[in-house]
Structure formats: structure tokens, C-alpha cells
Amino acid sequence: MNNLQTEKIVVIGNGMIGQRFLEQLVSRAESHPVDVTVFCAEARPAYDRVQLTSFLSGKSAADLNLVPEGFFEHHGIALRLGDKAVAIDRERKVVRSARGHELPYDKLVLATGSYPFVPKVPGTEWQDCFVYRAIEDLEAIRVAAKTAKVGTVIGGGLLGLEAAKALHDLGLKTHVVEFAPRLMAVQLDDSGGRLLRHKIEALGVAVHTSKATKEIVKGTTCRYKLLFADGSELETDLIVFSAGIRPRDQLAKAAGLTIGERGGIAVNDHCQTNDPNIYALGECALWSGRLYGLVAPGYQMAEVTARHLTGETDARFPGADMSTKLKLLGVDVASIGDAHGVAPDALNYVFTDEASGIYKKLVVSGDRKRLLGAVLVGEADDYGSLLQLTLNAIALPEHPEDLILPAREGGASKGMGVDALPDAALICSCNNVSKGALCCAVADGATSLGALKKNTKAATTCGGCAPLVKQILDAQLKKQGVDVKNYLCEHFDYSRQELFHLTRVGGLKTFDQIISKHGKGRGCDICKPAVAGILAACWNEFVLKPKHAPLQDTNDYYLANMQKDGTYSIVPRVPGGEITPEKLIVMGEVAKKFGLYTKITGAQRIDLFGARVEQLPLIWKELVDAGFESGHAYGKALRTVKSCVGSTWCRFGVQDSVTMAVNVENRYRGLRSPHKLKMAVSGCTRECAEAQGKDVGIIATEKGWNLYVCGNGGIKPRHADLLVKDIDDATLIKYIDRFLMFYIRTGDRLQRTATWLDNLEGGIDYVRKVVCEDSLGLGAELEADMQRFVDTYECEWKKAINDPETLKRFHHFVNSDAPDSNVVFVAERGQIRPAREDEREGEPEAVV
Amino acid sequence: MTARPNVTITKRDEWVAVCKLSDIVPDTGVCALVHGRQVALFRLHDDSVYAIDNLDPFSKANVLSRGIVGDMKGELVVASPIYKQHFNLLTGQCLEDADVRVAAHAARVDGDTVSVKIN
Numbered sequence A: 001m002n003n004l005q006t007e008k009i010v011v012i013g014n015g016m017i018g019q020r021f022l023e024q025l026v027s028r029a030e031s032h033p034v035d036v037t038v039f040c041a042e043a044r045p046a047y048d049r050v051q052l053t054s055f056l057s058g059k060s061a062a063d064l065n066l067v068p069e070g071f072f073e074h075h076g077i078a079l080r081l082g083d084k085a086v087a088i089d090r091e092r093k094v095v096r097s098a099r100g101h102e103l104p105y106d107k108l109v110l111a112t113g114s115y116p117f118v119p120k121v122p123g124t125e126w127q128d129c130f131v132y133r134a135i136e137d138l139e140a141i142r143v144a145a146k147t148a149k150v151g152t153v154i155g156g157g158l159l160g161l162e163a164a165k166a167l168h169d170l171g172l173k174t175h176v177v178e179f180a181p182r183l184m185a186v187q188l189d190d191s192g193g194r195l196l197r198h199k200i201e202a203l204g205v206a207v208h209t210s211k212a213t214k215e216i217v218k219g220t221t222c223r224y225k226l227l228f229a230d231g232s233e234l235e236t237d238l239i240v241f242s243a244g245i246r247p248r249d250q251l252a253k254a255a256g257l258t259i260g261e262r263g264g265i266a267v268n269d270h271c272q273t274n275d276p277n278i279y280a281l282g283e284c285a286l287w288s289g290r291l292y293g294l295v296a297p298g299y300q301m302a303e304v305t306a307r308h309l310t311g312e313t314d315a316r317f318p319g320a321d322m323s324t325k326l327k328l329l330g331v332d333v334a335s336i337g338d339a340h341g342v343a344p345d346a347l348n349y350v351f352t353d354e355a356s357g358i359y360k361k362l363v364v365s366g367d368r369k370r371l372l373g374a375v376l377v378g379e380a381d382d383y384g385s386l387l388q389l390t391l392n393a394i395a396l397p398e399h400p401e402d403l404i405l406p407a408r409e410g411g412a413s414k415g416m417g418v419d420a421l422p423d424a425a426l427i428c429s430c431n432n433v434s435k436g437a438l439c440c441a442v443a444d445g446a447t448s449l450g451a452l453k454k455n456t457k458a459a460t461t462c463g464g465c466a467p468l469v470k471q472i473l474d475a476q477l478k479k480q481g482v483d484v485k486n487y488l489c490e491h492f493d494y495s496r497q498e499l500f501h502l503t504r505v506g507g508l509k510t511f512d513q514i515i516s517k518h519g520k521g522r523g524c525d526i527c528k529p530a531v532a533g534i535l536a537a538c539w540n541e542f543v544l545k546p547k548h549a550p551l552q553d554t555n556d557y558y559l560a561n562m563q564k565d566g567t568y569s570i571v572p573r574v575p576g577g578e579i580t581p582e583k584l585i586v587m588g589e590v591a592k593k594f595g596l597y598t599k600i601t602g603a604q605r606i607d608l609f610g611a612r613v614e615q616l617p618l619i620w621k622e623l624v625d626a627g628f629e630s631g632h633a634y635g636k637a638l639r640t641v642k643s644c645v646g647s648t649w650c651r652f653g654v655q656d657s658v659t660m661a662v663n664v665e666n667r668y669r670g671l672r673s674p675h676k677l678k679m680a681v682s683g684c685t686r687e688c689a690e691a692q693g694k695d696v697g698i699i700a701t702e703k704g705w706n707l708y709v710c711g712n713g714g715i716k717p718r719h720a721d722l723l724v725k726d727i728d729d730a731t732l733i734k735y736i737d738r739f740l741m742f743y744i745r746t747g748d749r750l751q752r753t754a755t756w757l758d759n760l761e762g763g764i765d766y767v768r769k770v771v772c773e774d775s776l777g778l779g780a781e782l783e784a785d786m787q788r789f790v791d792t793y794e795c796e797w798k799k800a801i802n803d804p805e806t807l808k809r810f811h812h813f814v815n816s817d818a819p820d821s822n823v824v825f826v827a828e829r830g831q832i833r834p835a836r837e838d839e840r841e842g843e844p845e846a847v848v
Numbered sequence B: 001m002t003a004r005p006n007v008t009i010t011k012r013d014e015w016v017a018v019c020k021l022s023d024i025v026p027d028t029g030v031c032a033l034v035h036g037r038q039v040a041l042f043r044l045h046d047d048s049v050y051a052i053d054n055l056d057p058f059s060k061a062n063v064l065s066r067g068i069v070g071d072m073k074g075e076l077v078v079a080s081p082i083y084k085q086h087f088n089l090l091t092g093q094c095l096e097d098a099d100v101r102v103a104a105h106a107a108r109v110d111g112d113t114v115s116v117k118i119n
Helices: A016-026 A135-145 A158-169 A190-202 A250-254 A295-309 A383-391 A435-443 A449-456 A466-480 A496-506 A511-518 A527-539 A581-594 A613-625 A657-668 A729-746 A753-758 A763-772 A779-791 A796-801
Strands: A007-012 A034-040 A078-081 A085-089 A094-097 A102-104 A107-110 A114-116 A129-131 A150-154 A173-177 A206-208 A213-218 A224-228 A233-236 A238-241 A245-247 A265-267 A278-280 A285-287 A324-328 A331-337 A347-353 A358-364 A371-377 A426-428 A568-570 A597-600 A606-611 A638-643 A677-682 A696-701 A704-709 A721-727 A825-828 A831-834 B015-020 B028-034 B037-043 B049-053 B068-072 B075-079 B086-088 B104-110 B113-117
Touching (some): A085 A250, A135 A238, A265 A278, A278 A295, A383 A466, A435 A449, A449 A753, A496 A729, A696 A729, B015 B028, B015 B037, B037 B113
Parallel strands (some): A107 A278
Antiparallel strands (some): A094 A102, A114 A245, A597 A606, A704 A721, A825 A831, B028 B037, B049 B104, B104 B113
């Protein structure tokens, strides 16, 4: 690694931009070997600061981590975690660290970022004053909020409102104090700011504008009191300063590098400082008199620096667009380009809908040919296309106002198709992904939104471009003639979602009806089980009816789980994991009688293995007689609702999680879906039931329940997203009904809820609109569908053992009562297991 | 109990009646014991019948009769319930692996009687 040709590169800072620089550097390292050392003052390597607030709604530090596992080791990068660089000696070209290490460099990269600005007023040193920058800050705020009632954010900009949301979510009465006369003064105009204020106040957050904080003193009703310049006061228990950021340029300044008048390390187009061996990028860098406080320009600088450092001498930073779209306290807000219309002959088009709380403004050029900027509050769905019109200087339609007027039925579709965009159009500015790059990725096989995000990183940071990415994907697939990709199989030119709709609306009750009407051929092992699932979800008929039986996978066909040797395992339902000693004894007796291997599953149930097909009805007869029901472990269906013991016994529990789990499991038992479904209920935020790893997770709060959806364990773990907070029992059931039925209707074959969500345009916000706000007007219908399912539930095993026709199938041979002699068990730890290949040779010690 | 006795064939060229047609649900299979050999026997929707070995060569389990039948690119197939490979019902050829084939046997319906002849 460390030979004469190898360049020594030292990087100071491992934030989002520093990490992006390393990734860009190592991707070029093959042609240009480097020896890299990274200083990181924080205790953990790079994490996603853009999503920082999600740390308070359940994401862990690990979820926010941006460093792929083994990244530093794999690329031979030395990471000095928690070691701060304290001095740069440009003469000797060495960096000195707080721990006293001296490291020589050939090239030095400063990615030191910024620090939160805290106004110099007396009282900011009180212990309940915080900033909003690092995971540690949020941890401290969370602890302080536990004993606080009122919280105040100083600063009504982007980050301030983000912090206000965090305090609001922590249950505090929240105030926002802003120095300027309106919120988000940089991005919004007066009308936009006013609308945003109304919306935020409607949520119960108090907004105080034109307030300059003079001093913080001891309070009377709260811990502290803010004194404002106009003589007014505000009592509060904790204070979060979010009044802007300042570049962290002290190290560079001390080393004699050129610093801007108002801070920032001055850099040229190659991101070099006045010392050509030292680069600066991200929030600490001052380019052309501008500081960028957004992640996207920083990412661009990271790429330019990496390219320049590895020999691409013409790599230049061209400046960056500061347009932004985000959701603040649940309100969509977007600002594009020249939002204030400062261009000399700019014209404004304004649309205000006070009833729905929507404000939209277009700033167009004097000749009405070009879009210069826009402001959107309350609804920002058009952000992507308006941004593209601005960035690519695309000619506006004859009536630019159509772009912001609501589309009416029968009206022509507004906006423009993605085909109008040039290949160079930047779609994802966070990750610098162009339309051309997206099209290439689609051509290379990324034919789903999930795959496209994974391969290009587009729409993975702020997510604002996701609808546009989806449109490009669809347009490109259409062009390639591969919009067949989600067809079920060769027998159906429909996706599962389309087929579900056709089945339901057409009232089709059998596979034969469906394939003769909408398909071709005889079907296969792909479409038959999928259609069986659709039929079960629509009409809930017994799955082993002769007309349905041939469609079932062997697990469903025998209502048990086939194991590698052709025997089956049996999992009776144990709702919520709660079981009486009497029932436990019955299970033990049955297992003993039939010689079954017995194991506790990960989902709080008991699995009995090694049952021969002809034994299944005999075993189930005994189980059903003892009051057990099918656990549907064999089906693409609800499996289990795991629970902790909850407030009944636990000294920390705040709700009765077991009763809720039992009720939920009994409500949705047997529900067939595109893939298996798992749920869990935790009785408090300690989350012992691991509900955030489930398709539906329910976590108790002091006020009710928090509902999480689309979590997953398994091969690709995914934390569930919070759908809604603090709801009562009835609302919880209503929302789960809607969520599950919506997923069952729209999910693809074998698509778990996690993948379904990743591929859903609009993501969790869209699901929330459909489920909680009933934006599609489907709520009542989804609930009615679920109720019909619940009302028609029958235990499949109880039905099977009482139906002679069904029982006839439970024999290994059609013409003999002999068992399958190929099934051989050996003993291990006092139970049976299937014999291995080598144990079958000769005369194995067989036990049955 | 002895291991795997079902690979020896004692008699060939002889039709053996194994069950009634109504013993098999249309578009499903059953397993028949024919001269000690396990045969997967399928009845399709048109009451045609097909027979191949029941032993799944990939999992070494006697399960092919429990697979889902259907057609793929015009071939009549059964999918192994364990690892989902497809086998041609007429030839026993595995569609995913040209080197793998299970034995196919003759099967016929005579009145209501289904018979198999080991090949």
C-alpha cells in the first residue's frame, strides 16, 4: 500500500460529505493507488443527518449509518474515530491530532462541515439548552423531554421546523421563535410563509415571528423564561437552538488558508483552497462567495474533488441548485430556483386554496417562456416536474397557470411528460443522478423502483424525486417493450394486482373461470397458488374444495409444512403466544404419541416435526378435540402475532399487549395475502415483542398505540415505519383492516410488505394518506372486505377432519396403506431427526 | 425398516391396475406402489393420466406426486414441491437441468380403472 508512488491522503471529517468523498475516491483507486487516513471527531462514522429526526421516531443509530459494512477495512482506509485533528502544518505537510499523532500528507481534504449557530445572549449556557446536529444532541433532547412540558425552538427555518416536529412528537407543548417576519424566510415568500404558519399552528405548535431573543432567565411556571427585545416573554422547559449553521473553518484559518469575510474556506472550481494540496468541500467550503448548507451540492463537491485528486484535472464544480422539497410538521413545502422573483422582469402566477390549505406560486420570465422559480406549500407533488422545467429551461406551455391549477375531470393532463427531459437532466440532485443514468440502469436490468434506487442511489436521500424516478422507469420500460415484467407468468398477461381486481370485480370464483377469461394455457406452479391466494382473499372459501385443491402448493394442499424428507411439520395456533398448561400438556402428549420432533419457534409457537402425510388427520383430530386451531404456518397468510407480557404483569408495561395480540390474531387468523404476514404487540417502548421487525407492529404508549408497518426480519432486515401515533383500540383495528386489505389488493406475488412499500410511489406518506386520511375513498370498502373475511372464518383443519372427501387424500399411496419406507429417522438429543445420506447406507439405526 | 427398498424393479411390460379414476382429484397427483416402485400418477382436467417416478432426484424425497401440475412453454409439467424444478409428465425430463431425468412410465384409463406399466 505504502510505496513511493502511493499518494498519502488525509481526510478531516467523516460526515455525509466526507464519506461520499471516500466512496468516490476508492471507486477510482484502481488506476490511482492511495493511502488514506480519516479523522472523525464524532464517536461514530458517517450517518444520515438528513434523516436525523427519524432517530426520535424509532430509527436506531445503526439505521442511520451510511458506511457499508467493512468499508474501511476493505479499502485499507485508516479511520481515527473520536480523534480530532487540531492543527495543520503546511510547511511540513503534517496534520496533528488531539491525541498527539502527527500524520504526513501529500493531499489534505477538509470535510469539517458546520456547527450550529447559537446567538450570543446571556443564558444559553443553561443545561436545558440544546442544538440539533448530532445523534448525541437528540439523545440529550429525548432525555430532557421526559421531565419537560414545554419546548421552544429558536429558529423558524428548515432545520428549526424539523426540530419543532421532534419536540411536538416527544409530547411537548411546542413553540417556534423566529427572528424574521415569516417562517422559512430564505425559501418562502410572505403568502407561502403565512400559509405554512397557519398549518403548523393548526397542529398545536405556537409560532412567534419577528422576535429577537435577548436573554434566557429562570422561569416561574416553567424552568426558564425567554426575554424578547420587544418586551414580551415566553416560559419554557427546554430550548433548542436552530438558528442556522456556520462553517467549521477554524482549523483552516489557523493554518493560514483564505477564509471568507463571513466564514467558509475559500475554494476554486476544483474545490482547492489557496494551498493547491489542500481541498475543502461541503458546508465548510466557500465557493464563488456562496456557502451550501444542503447535502446535494456537497455530494457534487465530493465527486469533483475525488476526480481532481485522481488526475482528472478538468473536473469542476459548476455551482448547485438550492431548490428543496420537504415535509415540515406534515406539511409539504417546496422552493425552486428564484422563489422570490428577484429577476428584473419576472412575472408571478399565484394559486391559493385556503379551504385545502394550498399555496402555489410560479415565477416566470418576462416573455413567459421559461420557469425561473416556484413556491409550493401544502401540496408539492409537482416539485419534480417544475424543477426540471426550471433547470433545463424547457419552454413553458401556452398557459403556464395550468401547471399549478388543480386538474379537473376531463381536463388535459398538465405538466409535461418525462420524455421532454434531456438525458442530462438532473433528476436526483442529492445523489447527482441524471435521467440518462437512470435510463441506462433500467436498460441494465433495474426494472423495479426498488432495484433502480439500489443501483443508482436515486431517491434514497430526501426522496423528493421518487415520483419522477418512477415515471422515468415506466417510460423507459415502455420504450424497451418490457412493461411485461410484472406479468404473473406465461399464462397471464396481468400482474397480481390487476388479476385481483379482475377477480373481485368480475365475481370470478374459480381458477378455470379466471384463466379462461383472462389467461391462456393450463396454468403452472406460479399462477395457480397466486390465484388460490386471490380467491381466498376475495371469497374466503375452503382452500381444499375440489375446485381449489389443485391450485395449492403442497403446504396448503396438506395444511402442513413439507420438510426436506417429504414429512410435514405442524404448528397449531397459539394466539399471542399465550397458552394454558392444559393445552401445553396436550401438545406434549400428541408429540409423544406420534414420535414428533418438538421445537419452540421464533414466533412464540410450538412446531411438531416428522409427521407422515397419513398421520396428519390423526394428529389434528386430537389437537382440534383439545381446542387447537390451524396456525396457517403453511400458508401465505397471517402467521402469528407475537407479544410481550404487557401491563398485566410487567412493571414497565403501559397497555395490555397480550389481550391486544390475542384479539388481533383472532381477527386476522387465516387471512391470505401476497406473502406471509407477521405481527407483534409490545406493551411499552422497550419493545420486547420486536414489533418494528414485523409487517404490522403495535407498540403501546401512555395514550394508546403506535402503529408501525412494513418491517421485516429475514434476509434483508428493515425497520418498520411509523404510520400513526397514539390511537385508540378501535382506530387501530380500523387502520390495520385498511392497511392489510390495501396491501392484499395491490401487492405483487410473493412480495412482502417491506418490498411492497419500497416499490410504492410515494412510500409511507402515500400509505398514510390512503389508510389514515382515506385519500382514495376506499376506507369503508376495505373495512367491509375485511369484516366479511372475519365473519366467514373457519378453521381449515376442523373442516378437513370432518370431510371424508378431503381425508381421502391423506395417504402416501393410493393403492396401499404402507408408509413411505424412504422416510428414515435417527435419534439426536432424545428426539428424532431425518437420517443423512451417509446414515442411510447399510442398515441405519432406525427409530420410528 | 429398511432404507430405500423402492429402486428394484421386479416386473416390466405388465399393466398393473392401481386405482379408480375418481380416486384422483382432477389436475392433481397421487402416489402408487407398483412392484415396490413409487410412481407419481397424475390426472389432468381432460381425464388423461401420466406416470413418472415419485422420487425427486434433487431432494431424494418421494414427493413428485404432491407437486402442482400445469404447462410451461407447451410442455405438460409437474413442479417438485421441495425445490420447484419442473419435470415433463411424458418424458420425465427436468426442464431446468438437461442432465436430470426421472423415469416416465405408461399410464392408461380403462373404464374407471387407472393402470400403470413400468418402463
